[in-house]
Amino acid sequence: xxxxxxxxxxxxxxxxxxxxxxxSWLNRRLLLRLIIVLAVGIPIVVEGLTFIGxxxxxxxxDGAANGPNGAxxxxxxxxxxxxxxxxxxxxxxxxxxxxxxxxxLTLAVDVNNTGADGYSxxxxxxxxxSGAVVAGDHATGAMAAGGTTSLSGTWDLPExxxxxxxxxxxxxxxxxxxxxxxxxxxxARVPVSG
Amino acid sequence: xxxxxxxxADQFPKSARLxxxxxxxxxxxxxxxxxxxxxxxxxxxxxxxxxxxPDYYTLLTGHGVLLxxxxxxxxxxxxxSWGISNSLDRDLPGDWISWSWWIMMTVGxxxxxxxxIGALIPQIPMQAxxxxxxxxPLKGHPVFYIGVVLLLVGSWVxxxxxxxxxxxxxxxxxxxxxxxxxxxxLITMLMWYxxxxxxxxxxxxxxxxWSLGLVSQIDPLITRTxxxxxxxPVVYFWLLPAYLAWYTVLPKLSGGRLFSDPLAxxxxxxxxLLSTPxxxxxxxxxxGISEGFKFVAMTNTMFLLLPSFLTAFTVVASIEHGAxxxxxxxxxxxxxSLPWDEPAFTGMALAGLLFAAGGFSxxxxxxxxxxxxxxxxxxxxxxxxxxxxxxxxxxxxxxSYWLVPQLTGKKLRLRAFALIQPYVWFLGMTLMSxxxxxxxxxxxxxxxxxxxxxxxxxxxxxxxxxxxxxxLQIAVGGILLFTxxxxxxxxxxxxxxxRETPTIDVDSTIPPALSGAENSPxxxxxxxxxxxxxxVLVVIAYGVPLWDMVADGVFSPGSNPVTP
Amino acid sequence: MEVHRFEKIWTAAALxxxxxxxxxxxxxxVGPGVTMxxxxxxxxxxADVSAALADELDWSQVENFEAxxxxxxHVSGDKYEAYVVTKxxxxxxxxxxxxxxxxxxTVTLYVTSPDVLHGFEMVGTNVNLIIMPGQISExxxxxxxxxxxxxxxxxxxxxxxxxxxxxxxxxxxxxxxxTEG
Numbered sequence: 001x002x003x004x005x006x007x008x009x010x011x012x013x014x015x016x017x018x019x020x021x022x023x024s025w026l027n028r029r030l031l032l033r034l035i036i037v038l039a040v041g042i043p044i045v046v047e048g049l050t051f052i053g054x055x056x057x058x059x060x061x062d063g064a065a066n067g068p069n070g071a072x073x074x075x076x077x078x079x080x081x082x083x084x085x086x087x088x089x090x091x092x093x094x095x096x097x098x099x100x101x102x103x104x105l106t107l108a109v110d111v112n113n114t115g116a117d118g119y120s121x122x123x124x125x126x127x128x129x130s131g132a133v134v135a136g137d138h139a140t141g142a143m144a145a146g147g148t149t150s151l152s153g154t155w156d157l158p159e160x161x162x163x164x165x166x167x168x169x170x171x172x173x174x175x176x177x178x179x180x181x182x183x184x185x186x187x188a189r190v191p192v193s194g
Numbered sequence: 195x196x197x198x199x200x201x202x203a204d205q206f207p208k209s210a211r212l213x214x215x216x217x218x219x220x221x222x223x224x225x226x227x228x229x230x231x232x233x234x235x236x237x238x239x240x241x242x243x244x245x246x247x248p249d250y251y252t253l254l255t256g257h258g259v260l261l262x263x264x265x266x267x268x269x270x271x272x273x274x275s276w277g278i279s280n281s282l283d284r285d286l287p288g289d290w291i292s293w294s295w296w297i298m299m300t301v302g303x304x305x306x307x308x309x310x311i312g313a314l315i316p317q318i319p320m321q322a323x324x325x326x327x328x329x330x331p332l333k334g335h336p337v338f339y340i341g342v343v344l345l346l347v348g349s350w351v352x353x354x355x356x357x358x359x360x361x362x363x364x365x366x367x368x369x370x371x372x373x374x375x376x377x378x379x380l381i382t383m384l385m386w387y388x389x390x391x392x393x394x395x396x397x398x399x400x401x402x403x404w405s406l407g408l409v410s411q412i413d414p415l416i417t418r419t420x421x422x423x424x425x426x427p428v429v430y431f432w433l434l435p436a437y438l439a440w441y442t443v444l445p446k447l448s449g450g451r452l453f454s455d456p457l458a459x460x461x462x463x464x465x466x467l468l469s470t471p472x473x474x475x476x477x478x479x480x481x482g483i484s485e486g487f488k489f490v491a492m493t494n495t496m497f498l499l500l501p502s503f504l505t506a507f508t509v510v511a512s513i514e515h516g517a518x519x520x521x522x523x524x525x526x527x528x529x530x531s532l533p534w535d536e537p538a539f540t541g542m543a544l545a546g547l548l549f550a551a552g553g554f555s556x557x558x559x560x561x562x563x564x565x566x567x568x569x570x571x572x573x574x575x576x577x578x579x580x581x582x583x584x585x586x587x588x589x590x591x592x593x594s595y596w597l598v599p600q601l602t603g604k605k606l607r608l609r610a611f612a613l614i615q616p617y618v619w620f621l622g623m624t625l626m627s628x629x630x631x632x633x634x635x636x637x638x639x640x641x642x643x644x645x646x647x648x649x650x651x652x653x654x655x656x657x658x659x660x661x662x663x664x665x666l667q668i669a670v671g672g673i674l675l676f677t678x679x680x681x682x683x684x685x686x687x688x689x690x691x692x693r694e695t696p697t698i699d700v701d702s703t704i705p706p707a708l709s710g711a712e713n714s715p716x717x718x719x720x721x722x723x724x725x726x727x728x729x730v731l732v733v734i735a736y737g738v739p740l741w742d743m744v745a746d747g748v749f750s751p752g753s754n755p756v757t758p
Numbered sequence: 759m760e761v762h763r764f765e766k767i768w769t770a771a772a773l774x775x776x777x778x779x780x781x782x783x784x785x786x787x788v789g790p791g792v793t794m795x796x797x798x799x800x801x802x803x804x805a806d807v808s809a810a811l812a813d814e815l816d817w818s819q820v821e822n823f824e825a826x827x828x829x830x831x832h833v834s835g836d837k838y839e840a841y842v843v844t845k846x847x848x849x850x851x852x853x854x855x856x857x858x859x860x861x862x863x864t865v866t867l868y869v870t871s872p873d874v875l876h877g878f879e880m881v882g883t884n885v886n887l888i889i890m891p892g893q894i895s896e897x898x899x900x901x902x903x904x905x906x907x908x909x910x911x912x913x914x915x916x917x918x919x920x921x922x923x924x925x926x927x928x929x930x931x932x933x934x935x936x937t938e939g
Contacts, residue, residue, distance in 0.1 A: 247917075247920060248917035248918065250920075251914065251916075251917065251919070323916075323917070325914055329874075329875050329913075329914075331873065331874050331875075331891060332874050332875075332914075332915075332916065413892065414875065414890050414891060414892060414893075415890060415892070415893060418875075418890075453762075454761075454762070454765070456759050457761070457765065477888075478794060478795075479794070479795050479886055479887050479888050480795065480888045480890065481795055481796070481797060481799055481887075481888065481889075481890055481893040481894065481895040481896070482797045482801070482890065482893045483796070483797060484796050484797055485793065485794045485796050488794050492780070492783060493780055496776045496779050496780050497776060499772065499775070499776050499779075500769075500772055500773065500776060503768070503769070503772035503775075504765075504768075504769065504772070507764075507765055507768045507769075508765075511762075511764075511765075557779055560779075561779065561782070561783050561786075562783050562786075562787075562794060563783060563786040563787055563792040563793075563794065563884075564782075564783065564786065566792070566884035566885070566886045567884050567886070569886050569888075569912070570877050570879070570886070570888075570912035570913055571879075571912065636881075636882070637879065637881035637882050637910075639877070639879065639910050639911070639912045640912075641913075641914045641919070642910075642914075642919060642920045643919070643920045644920035644921075709760065713759055713760055714759050715759055746801070750892070751801045751802070751803065751804065751891075751892025751893065752892065753804055753873075753874075753891045753892060754805075756846075756873050756874045756916070758916040758917060
């Protein structure tokens, strides 16, 4: 190796060129220099950019970005109405995943037909947090005015996945014929028990 | 001039054989454990998945056990066998006792590994999805615990093998100072004997009988405390062999000599004294342990920074000395004169550099009330990948480049791979570990199969964009690290399988230190004294709390086993 | 034993740094008053907790613990108590129904587990506990502003560990008083 000096790397390189002579030896030095530049430079650049980004975010929001926020807390909990869009009450009464042979989701809804004859509610497919769709079809059938019933169903979730939404469809009788109200309803975090 | 030189393998064939076989198991564990790590990095960041999430924990257990228990212990067994013979200039006995430790350790490893993998293979009716810390009441198959015990007992017998070699040297060399490498091996093993008492008691008295159904309930607090009695000193069991390489081999590779032998001895003695009475710093947020004991553990831990700081000084001074021998000048320019194209040197130097960062993140972990912010978050793996994952692992790989030719009589092959491997490791680790530290600060948990970004109460404070960038850096870092393992293993396999060569192109001589053992007080060599003091310190730190825990019943408050 | 002058300076600096680190921790304990989890929560029989959760035992029979409710219980002034159970794989309260506490209150949390080790971590805060069967983790937390915090389980507890999440809602006092508990 060439004795180091206080001068810049360019001088070192020139000295090496004069010194070396053997082509393969020179390539090796260049390769080494390249590797060192990459190995040290990439982290500095990446972490530097990240750091600048973080600092920028802090300056912008002045700490408001930290701390609690309720962005994702809007799922339907036990005791809440699945379809506020309808007059009828569809109250989620149970939501549970039990892990034994598989991951079995159970949903139960207390349905109160506060409207006219012929209302029905159907629970359809469940979509998991990872995007998998689990088919299911559980329906109340036509209900009389003032009638109440409890609708429940189970879905076999893929192992390890979280139930995120369920398709809820209500057929509401109206003056102009039956109306269909269908929503992809987001569920609050469903407890999993082992 | 090409004559057959006398290598270490020629001079000390029994030692070389045990070392080679230990390295063989170590590198196999590295390959499998490393592969698991790659799968984990891609799974956890949701970039590419090959298994369902519950199986992540099986891989995680395998990764921890194979890398942090098997790769380390076997490599250290090999390195220490070499260190003893090299510094005492005598071969290990190589009799049935020598072989028994290797066999016990290997059988134990295979048993534990089978129990772990069993969770993925229906034909094997075993599972051990308990992670490398195997906290109770989660229960693995008894075969797992028996395997761990065999690995431990084997390591105890290996220590005996080295002690008895030293004692026989001692008979022929009365009054001489213990050669430095041997001194380091003996002190490390004394620390190991003291600290493994905890985990041995935990497994033999509590966990194994419980897993066999002989005892129905055991106390999670006592078992966890006994584990961490061992769990902190084990990291020094991994680190001190790396220090052995940095103190005795790295100066020579830099072109110079060790700055101070006496200070190296002082450092090792400090580790023997202080490594064990600090275990509570892993249990700062545990219930059932009073704040007073946690505070004492905190102060002891902070003082453990001292021997590492001393090491930094001595190692850098030695490297600088070497650089100046090679013609380096100036305040910092001498760094350029170092042999950055020599993989053994580069690996150790970069490992030392990253260790400095890891040491400081460890200080945050040690900071009692500060620990609330980082406990069980991704910060913790960020920290220990820098320490065991780089200071130890990368140093072990670097030492192998220098040592394996001497153990096999074969020149290092695929030198180009070896040349770039430490740099690839450095890059991968910087990206992955930095992202893990930041992820931990915003609260991302560790040991978790899913990114957990759709939290019920709102996402992590940095927002989804930054979370993506953290996940990406972890994945890219993990891929680079696995590439580093592949490069290293390719070099090892190619070298091992190659033909013997007339020269091995390795200068195995280690020059004497600038300031030798003769400049240090003899009392430093009195390992019995230091061991006694270490025991007293442990009794002070652990005596009362352990007594408190068993006073209300050795097995209570008890828990039944829960199969994960 | 001769020690180089630079090494002496370096050692002194290192010791100073160590003492400095210890002081910052002492400050944290004495100034803002951050205390560590201790053994004041007491112990309990995890089998009793398990039975009470399954409605096979009355909560009054469970030593050192009370029934977990979604709404924190008032003690006096701005002091409240909340009992939380961490089990495989949910927080109760927390997962199905959030834990609700009033803003501006000081809440003592009592947390235990009927099965395995769990973690109780409120993301973005320093509320971070290990929950151990047989032990009750007791910690006092000051909740100032209204908002929502996520809870994650931070200690591996089994195959669905990554699913275990919950929510703590800090609501304005008036809203807290008017909701059912």
